[in-house]
Amino acid sequence: MSIAEILDTMEYGPAPESDKEARAWIAALGGETKLFIGGQWRKAKSGESFETASPATGEVLVKIAQAGPADVDAAVKAAAKAQPGWAALSGHQRARYLYALARLIQRHSRLFAVLEALDNGKPIRETRDIDIPLVARHFYHHAGWAQLIDTELAGREALGVCGQIIPWNFPLLMLSWKIAPAIALGNTVVLKPAEYTSLTALLFAEMCQKAGLPEGVVNIVTGDGATGEQIVNHPGIAKIAFTGSTDVGRKIREATAGTGKSLTLELGGKSPFIVFDDADLDAAVEGVVDAIWFNQGQVCCAGSRLLVQESIHNRFVSKLTARMETLRVGDPLDKAIDIGAIVHPVQLARIRELVDAGVKEGAELHQPKAGLPAKGCFYPPTLLTNVHPASTVSRVEIFGPVLVATTFRTPAEAVELANNTEYGLAASVWSETLSLALDIAPKLKCGVVWVNGTNMFDAGVGFGGYKESGFGREGGREGLAAYSKPKWIAKAKPITDKPAPQASGDVVSTGFIDRTAKLYIGGKQARPDGGYSRPVLSPAGALVGEVGEGNRKDIRNAVEAARKAAGWATASEHNRAQILYYIAENLEARAAEFAERLSAMTGRRKADTAREVAASVSRLFSYGAWADKFEGAVHKPPLRGVALAMNEPLGILAIACPEEPGLLGFVSTFAPAIVMGNRVVVVPSASQALAATDFYQVLETSDVPAGVVNIVTGDRAALALELAKHEEVDGLWWFGSAATAGNLEKASAGNLKQVWTETVQRDWFSPAQGEGTDFLAKATQVKNIWVPYGE
């Protein structure tokens, strides 16, 4: 085309990014990649390999080594060998390595960017301007955490060897999210990149060599799902961090159950993109582009559900379809391409299938007129209107450039629609009225909310989901907890189930009138559904009293009561504090009685049980104190604006209290949970259940709203299992044997509730171990609300 002709058409023309250096790097791999284990490049012992192709052309780039069990084992051993030495380095020494990695990534940024575009199919514009700069930023940020570890993470230590499994949509970025915090805190890692996109991880391994990183700190094993499974099941691994689909996340939850491995999951999403009638509509249209047509829509937090106020629906859709016409789909290595290739034909087929299903169900299809490249794995930007919450495409994560649109009438309905999904990763809210946007943001059940923006990320701002989008955060202070543990745990003894005393037939005589301890549900004392009672015996086997034998229907009723008490989450911190203090006041008024009961159940001396009651009163005071002090943070990501990290309650939290101490263990677990705004279903110690049933009257006289604390007595493990299976329950705490912990973890996979199983003995009487921010952090999840501003 001549310049004169171009002058008439004013088209863009090609703007190719050279892939010369990237191809030279691939060529130097010698046709088949190796594994990076213990600082050495090794051939896979399995002898197997598979091809990796460039999605834009289908051209095979190189063969990738398939790590087998022996390879994974070698990698874990190398990591385990390196870990003590790595953790023994000072924070400053580790910080220097992370800093070096950040600098190396910057120095080789274009090679990384081109290689990523070539291997993944995403546009060079994105790898160059978004992925790689965020990767460097992540290492810088975590170099900082390594430096500050002694003061900022005092009392915590590394977990050990971390197995990390990452997806193909942001290959190097997800690697950095996994590796940077892990090694900053003294862990070593075995990381498996996704089978479609292994190359930048191998280039990163070269950077580790250049940085002089001690051998074995970072190990990269390539392979498919089988390799991932070997990592998940390897006994030498202390923690699994996974980013990927909810289905696989569920399998990993089940596979790691009972192994003692800690787990964080960053899973799927169907994130709402909410446009109110007072939004800057053109800005919101551009937001949609960044939400669902970023990275071909292959983004876990993609704004894939457009919820638009009915009054502006037609106008917004008209603006959006006009904008779709100017999106350029094509060669990822063209610098002026907005949408590159879908990562693999398998994904493309799935996208097509789902869109077809949507159209069959009555959705109206909008796609731009311009065609797609003749070959390669491409799908056009797509909008489906006339989609309803009941439509398949409204519920299923499509993981492609497909947006579905639904209307709403009021802010309340927008929230309801937004939350009407099993997922809870992210949301966008578009409104120029700050009071509206900041009212909506906390009501959305998800880990990230962007106000008048979308898909913004920063190393200093935690990222992660609610509900079935997973648990744990990556980035920021909130991400560090996932790679560290309290130091005292290493020396703690395991909890073992004590045999229950045999009933002797004696009865402990008390001065009390015979009491019938029922269950406590919805603020009322309720008879157990089954109509049975169970004895509470003294160590000698004498009957101290009887409590209700709760069953699964009682659990159902208790959860239902908790669900109805949702208002507790929005009660003011001051209000919650007052109630905690009031509970303490009323407990103290009956201190002697509680001490007497505890002595009867445990055989301990009065002075000793009085100390437990006093400790319980103090603990209630502690959490009353914390109510308005366990605050979030105001992050300052690199933009004009803030990200508000808010500590939000999990929702409905099930707690199986420690078997002993009966009263202090009960108070120490329900108090931090409710003070953070959770509603709880508590299964108290079975052997000391009367401590909890006597507590009903304390709760009743302390203005605790009905349904906030529900107590079901009975077989702790059996009731906890019912709670683990209940899909309306958001979190579960178990203090008890490892065997039961495994069952609970496995059962929790249904709705991927957050499970905290503690199978070692804690000193509940010591404030250092028995109370504090560890409990509050477990009772909350961090939501980051991004608020860019400016007039």
Add this chain to the structure above:
Amino acid sequence: MLADLLGDVRRRADALRLDQAGVGERLQGLPHDATDIGMRDSDQIGSGKVSASEAVIEGVSASSHGIGTNLPQPSNPGIGLTLDPVDSVRVNLSAAERRTSALAGRRTVKKDWQAAWLVRAIQCIDLTTLNGDDTAGRVRRLCAKARQPLRPDLQKALGLSGRSITTGAVCVYHRFVATAVEALDGSGIPVAAVSTGFPTGLSPLSTRLKEIEASVADGAREIDIVITREHVLTGNWQALYDEVKTCKQACGPAHMKTILATGDLQTLRNVARASWVAMMAGSDFIKTSTGKEGINATLPVTLTMIRAIRDYREMTGHVVGYKPAGGISTAKDALAYLALIKEELGNDWLQPNLFRFGASSLLADIERQLEHHVTGRYAAFSHHAMA
């Protein structure tokens, strides 16, 4: 009010339809056909609705710039003042900045495409001198450069020998209109005059109107007026509307570009509101700056103004041009503006009838870039004729 307005729009559309056959014929061969232009958006603004058939492009005429014929011209009779779009306008600064900064990475033109786009940029320049030390001699030099902005050997090397490549206009103070008209005689290049108490526009309205009339009488085909910023800063939309409308009447056949002095208006919300009122009052172009404010044209301001142009056309069917001015001095800047215009308004605005750069030093940088394109060597300033 709005009902009146819509009635007005329909009547005008009816009148236009009489001429539509002819328009349609002449529009053949454009990158987008007439229906496409009109139909891009046919939905509601507020309670008003302009159907696709009503929103035709008005006034299509041959261009005098040698860049193809029959391209849409600005044609904006204006509408009655209605505050609905002014009150409801929402502009999010962060989002605007994100859009413009991301676009720099999303769009680029290389090699021959870059050369062609730079030639187009030249064709869209209002080659400007607005200084206290201007003289007739200086203006004549400028006009000579406007006639031949590109060295003939470069033009030939670019394969454009057969075309008349000139700047879009020459822009001067009223005092030099006659000089420029004479110097540009026969070139087809229009003279634009800044004629309303430039740059602050604070002289009496009667004086400003007389100045417009005098400039038109001297042969100015384009008048760049400045608004009274006070009207925007105090929200006195009626006063702004009346001022601009009165100026438009004084312009007679000359095209009117309304300078909003966006640097003085400060916020994008103010920029959007002022753009709407200026268009409703009949501006043929809206323009960012005089070049004398502390902040001149920026990409976010441009985004805001061209989106207002788009929405105004959607509502009324009228076509308004856009002119960023001040501070655009590099070829790279120019390409960023052209890309933003192409993305947000479409190819119709990528020609001097609907788009101008107000610039003085931009041309020199573009020439050097074009020389580099032709020779592969970075060029010396002294190898290009100064204005």
